[in-house]
Amino acid sequence: DGDGYGDFVTRDIGTNFEDMPYQKGTVLVRYGSASGLSDRSAKITQDSAGVPGVGEDGDEFGSSITAGDVNGDGFADIAVGVPGEDIETTADAGSVVILKGARTGLSGTGAQAFDQSKPGIPGASEKGDKFGSTVLLSDTNKDGKADLTVGAPAEDGTHADTGAVWHLRGSASGVTTTGIDSFGPAAVGSPDKAGVSFGAFLAH
Numbered sequence: 001d002g003d004g005y006g007d008f009v010t011r012d013i014g015t016n017f018e019d020m021p022y023q024k025g026t027v028l029v030r031y032g033s034a035s036g037l038s039d040r041s042a043k044i045t046q047d048s049a050g051v052p053g054v055g056e057d058g059d060e061f062g063s064s065i066t067a068g069d070v071n072g073d074g075f076a077d078i079a080v081g082v083p084g085e086d087i088e089t090t091a092d093a094g095s096v097v098i099l100k101g102a103r104t105g106l107s108g109t110g111a112q113a114f115d116q117s118k119p120g121i122p123g124a125s126e127k128g129d130k131f132g133s134t135v136l137l138s139d140t141n142k143d144g145k146a147d148l149t150v151g152a153p154a155e156d157g158t159h160a161d162t163g164a165v166w167h168l169r170g171s172a173s174g175v176t177t178t179g180i181d182s183f184g185p186a187a188v189g190s191p192d193k194a195g196v197s198f199g200a201f202l203a204h
Contacts, residue, residue: 001105002075005032009078009106011062025061027080027099029106042106044099046082050108052097053085060084061097068137068146070170075101077174079148081132087117087125094131096150098175112174114150120177121166123155130154136202137170145170151199157184163198 001007008030013023029042046055055061064081071077080097087093095115099106115132116125125131134151141147147170153163167181186192 001031001101001103003032005034007031007076008037009065009067011065011080013060013063024055024057024059025063025082027062027065027078027106031105040105044106044108046097048108051099051111052113053082053095056086058084058092059086064133064135066135066137068139068170069101069144070098070137070146070148071100071172071174072143072145072170073101075103077101077137077146078106079135079137079175081135081150083130083133085115085132087115090117090125090127092128092130093117093125094129094133094152096132096135096148098148100174110174114148114168114175114177116152118177120180122180122182123164126156128154129156131166134199134202136204138204139170140167141169143170145172148175149202151202153197153200155184155199158186158192159194159196161195161197162192163196163200165199165202 031040046053083094085095098112100110131152136149137146148168155164185198
Protein backbone atom coordinates (compact mmCIF):
# COMPACT_ATOMS: atom_id res chain seq x y z
CA ASP A 1 0.00 0.00 0.00
CA GLY A 2 3.03 2.30 -0.35
CA ASP A 3 3.13 3.38 3.31
CA GLY A 4 6.78 2.50 3.75
CA TYR A 5 6.12 -0.63 5.82
CA GLY A 6 6.61 -4.13 4.45
CA ASP A 7 3.54 -6.32 4.17
CA PHE A 8 3.25 -10.10 4.41
CA VAL A 9 1.60 -12.09 1.61
CA THR A 10 0.99 -15.82 1.73
CA ARG A 11 -1.39 -18.39 0.33
CA ASP A 12 -3.68 -21.23 1.38
CA ILE A 13 -4.37 -23.93 -1.20
CA GLY A 14 -5.11 -26.73 1.23
CA THR A 15 -3.44 -30.11 1.26
CA ASN A 16 -3.29 -32.68 -1.52
CA PHE A 17 -3.54 -36.34 -0.56
CA GLU A 18 -4.59 -39.52 -2.36
CA ASP A 19 -7.20 -38.51 -4.95
CA MET A 20 -8.34 -35.33 -3.20
CA PRO A 21 -7.60 -32.17 -5.22
CA TYR A 22 -6.07 -29.02 -3.83
CA GLN A 23 -8.58 -26.37 -2.78
CA LYS A 24 -9.71 -23.33 -4.76
CA GLY A 25 -6.97 -21.24 -3.18
CA THR A 26 -6.73 -17.99 -1.26
CA VAL A 27 -4.18 -15.17 -1.11
CA LEU A 28 -3.82 -13.68 2.38
CA VAL A 29 -2.32 -10.26 3.15
CA ARG A 30 -1.21 -8.87 6.54
CA TYR A 31 -0.26 -5.20 6.39
CA GLY A 32 2.80 -3.82 8.14
CA SER A 33 2.96 -0.90 10.56
CA ALA A 34 5.47 0.96 12.73
CA SER A 35 5.09 -1.78 15.34
CA GLY A 36 5.29 -4.73 12.93
CA LEU A 37 2.47 -6.71 11.36
CA SER A 38 -0.88 -5.11 12.15
CA ASP A 39 -4.35 -6.58 12.49
CA ARG A 40 -5.27 -5.04 9.14
CA SER A 41 -5.58 -7.82 6.60
CA ALA A 42 -7.13 -8.88 3.30
CA LYS A 43 -8.25 -12.17 1.82
CA ILE A 44 -8.47 -12.47 -1.97
CA THR A 45 -9.85 -15.38 -3.99
CA GLN A 46 -11.09 -15.82 -7.55
CA ASP A 47 -14.54 -15.06 -6.18
CA SER A 48 -13.42 -11.62 -4.95
CA ALA A 49 -14.74 -8.58 -6.81
CA GLY A 50 -12.72 -7.81 -9.94
CA VAL A 51 -10.64 -11.00 -9.91
CA PRO A 52 -10.91 -12.90 -13.22
CA GLY A 53 -12.19 -16.47 -13.16
CA VAL A 54 -14.27 -18.48 -10.73
CA GLY A 55 -12.90 -20.33 -7.72
CA GLU A 56 -13.10 -24.10 -8.26
CA ASP A 57 -11.68 -27.03 -6.33
CA GLY A 58 -8.22 -27.86 -7.61
CA ASP A 59 -7.49 -24.40 -9.08
CA GLU A 60 -4.64 -23.78 -6.61
CA PHE A 61 -5.05 -19.99 -6.77
CA GLY A 62 -1.88 -18.77 -5.05
CA SER A 63 0.17 -21.92 -5.60
CA SER A 64 2.96 -19.52 -6.52
CA ILE A 65 3.11 -15.81 -5.65
CA THR A 66 5.58 -13.02 -6.31
CA ALA A 67 5.61 -9.26 -5.74
CA GLY A 68 6.73 -6.38 -7.95
CA ASP A 69 5.54 -3.05 -9.35
CA VAL A 70 4.33 -3.96 -12.85
CA ASN A 71 3.02 -0.51 -13.81
CA GLY A 72 5.54 1.73 -12.06
CA ASP A 73 2.98 3.52 -9.88
CA GLY A 74 4.93 2.98 -6.66
CA PHE A 75 2.67 0.26 -5.26
CA ALA A 76 3.63 -3.41 -5.13
CA ASP A 77 1.51 -5.73 -7.27
CA ILE A 78 1.21 -9.50 -6.89
CA ALA A 79 1.39 -12.17 -9.58
CA VAL A 80 -0.63 -15.23 -8.57
CA GLY A 81 -0.13 -18.61 -10.20
CA VAL A 82 -3.27 -20.69 -10.77
CA PRO A 83 -1.78 -23.89 -12.26
CA GLY A 84 -4.91 -25.99 -11.72
CA GLU A 85 -7.17 -23.56 -13.58
CA ASP A 86 -9.33 -25.18 -16.26
CA ILE A 87 -9.40 -23.15 -19.48
CA GLU A 88 -12.86 -23.78 -20.91
CA THR A 89 -12.94 -27.61 -21.12
CA THR A 90 -9.17 -28.08 -20.86
CA ALA A 91 -8.33 -29.38 -17.38
CA ASP A 92 -5.37 -28.00 -15.42
CA ALA A 93 -4.11 -25.86 -18.28
CA GLY A 94 -3.26 -23.11 -15.81
CA SER A 95 -3.29 -19.33 -15.68
CA VAL A 96 -1.74 -16.32 -13.94
CA VAL A 97 -3.60 -13.44 -12.28
CA ILE A 98 -2.07 -10.03 -11.61
CA LEU A 99 -3.48 -8.26 -8.53
CA LYS A 100 -2.79 -4.52 -8.39
CA GLY A 101 -1.62 -2.64 -5.33
CA ALA A 102 -2.96 0.80 -4.38
CA ARG A 103 -3.03 3.25 -1.48
CA THR A 104 -5.88 1.20 -0.01
CA GLY A 105 -3.92 -2.05 -0.39
CA LEU A 106 -4.21 -5.11 -2.60
CA SER A 107 -7.52 -5.87 -4.32
CA GLY A 108 -9.12 -7.23 -7.47
CA THR A 109 -9.52 -3.75 -8.97
CA GLY A 110 -7.77 -3.66 -12.34
CA ALA A 111 -6.72 -7.31 -12.09
CA GLN A 112 -5.38 -9.05 -15.21
CA ALA A 113 -5.38 -12.72 -16.21
CA PHE A 114 -3.14 -14.56 -18.67
CA ASP A 115 -3.24 -18.08 -20.08
CA GLN A 116 -2.13 -19.78 -23.27
CA SER A 117 -5.52 -19.33 -24.91
CA LYS A 118 -5.18 -15.53 -24.78
CA PRO A 119 -4.24 -13.65 -27.99
CA GLY A 120 -0.55 -12.81 -28.11
CA ILE A 121 0.61 -15.63 -25.84
CA PRO A 122 2.58 -18.33 -27.68
CA GLY A 123 1.37 -21.91 -27.45
CA ALA A 124 -2.03 -23.35 -26.64
CA SER A 125 -3.79 -24.33 -23.44
CA GLU A 126 -3.41 -28.10 -23.12
CA LYS A 127 -4.49 -30.54 -20.45
CA GLY A 128 -2.04 -30.65 -17.58
CA ASP A 129 0.28 -27.86 -18.79
CA LYS A 130 0.13 -26.23 -15.33
CA PHE A 131 0.90 -22.76 -16.73
CA GLY A 132 1.58 -20.60 -13.68
CA SER A 133 3.21 -23.31 -11.57
CA THR A 134 5.96 -20.76 -11.00
CA VAL A 135 5.87 -16.97 -11.33
CA LEU A 136 8.50 -14.27 -10.91
CA LEU A 137 8.25 -10.47 -11.07
CA SER A 138 11.56 -8.72 -11.77
CA ASP A 139 12.58 -5.63 -13.74
CA THR A 140 14.65 -7.35 -16.40
CA ASN A 141 15.01 -4.33 -18.70
CA LYS A 142 15.51 -1.69 -15.96
CA ASP A 143 12.60 0.52 -17.07
CA GLY A 144 11.17 0.83 -13.57
CA LYS A 145 8.39 -1.68 -14.18
CA ALA A 146 8.49 -5.33 -13.10
CA ASP A 147 8.27 -7.93 -15.86
CA LEU A 148 6.50 -11.27 -15.45
CA THR A 149 8.14 -14.65 -16.00
CA VAL A 150 5.82 -17.68 -15.97
CA GLY A 151 6.82 -21.33 -15.78
CA ALA A 152 4.86 -24.29 -17.12
CA PRO A 153 7.04 -27.30 -16.28
CA ALA A 154 4.51 -29.77 -17.67
CA GLU A 155 4.38 -28.08 -21.09
CA ASP A 156 4.99 -30.55 -23.89
CA GLY A 157 7.63 -29.50 -26.41
CA THR A 158 9.51 -31.91 -28.62
CA HIS A 159 8.95 -34.40 -25.80
CA ALA A 160 6.43 -34.81 -22.98
CA ASP A 161 6.81 -32.51 -19.97
CA THR A 162 9.81 -30.72 -21.41
CA GLY A 163 8.61 -27.48 -19.84
CA ALA A 164 8.76 -23.86 -20.97
CA VAL A 165 8.80 -20.28 -19.68
CA TRP A 166 7.14 -17.09 -20.90
CA HIS A 167 8.42 -13.56 -20.32
CA LEU A 168 5.92 -10.68 -20.43
CA ARG A 169 6.82 -7.01 -20.08
CA GLY A 170 5.51 -4.58 -17.50
CA SER A 171 4.08 -1.29 -18.76
CA ALA A 172 2.22 1.79 -17.50
CA SER A 173 -1.04 -0.11 -18.02
CA GLY A 174 0.19 -3.32 -16.39
CA VAL A 175 1.57 -6.56 -17.81
CA THR A 176 1.41 -6.67 -21.60
CA THR A 177 1.90 -9.34 -24.27
CA THR A 178 3.74 -6.83 -26.47
CA GLY A 179 7.29 -8.10 -26.92
CA ILE A 180 6.53 -11.42 -25.22
CA ASP A 181 9.19 -14.15 -25.27
CA SER A 182 8.70 -17.90 -24.84
CA PHE A 183 11.31 -20.63 -24.83
CA GLY A 184 12.16 -24.12 -23.65
CA PRO A 185 15.34 -25.76 -22.37
CA ALA A 186 17.06 -26.00 -25.76
CA ALA A 187 17.16 -22.20 -26.01
CA VAL A 188 19.53 -22.01 -23.04
CA GLY A 189 21.57 -25.10 -23.83
CA SER A 190 19.78 -27.47 -21.45
CA PRO A 191 18.80 -31.03 -22.42
CA ASP A 192 15.63 -31.14 -24.50
CA LYS A 193 14.15 -34.43 -23.39
CA ALA A 194 11.08 -35.84 -21.69
CA GLY A 195 10.53 -34.89 -18.07
CA VAL A 196 13.03 -32.03 -17.89
CA SER A 197 10.33 -29.79 -16.37
CA PHE A 198 12.05 -26.59 -17.50
CA GLY A 199 10.55 -23.66 -15.61
CA ALA A 200 9.84 -25.62 -12.42
CA PHE A 201 12.01 -23.14 -10.49
CA LEU A 202 12.41 -19.39 -11.03
CA ALA A 203 14.65 -17.04 -9.06
CA HIS A 204 16.27 -13.61 -9.29
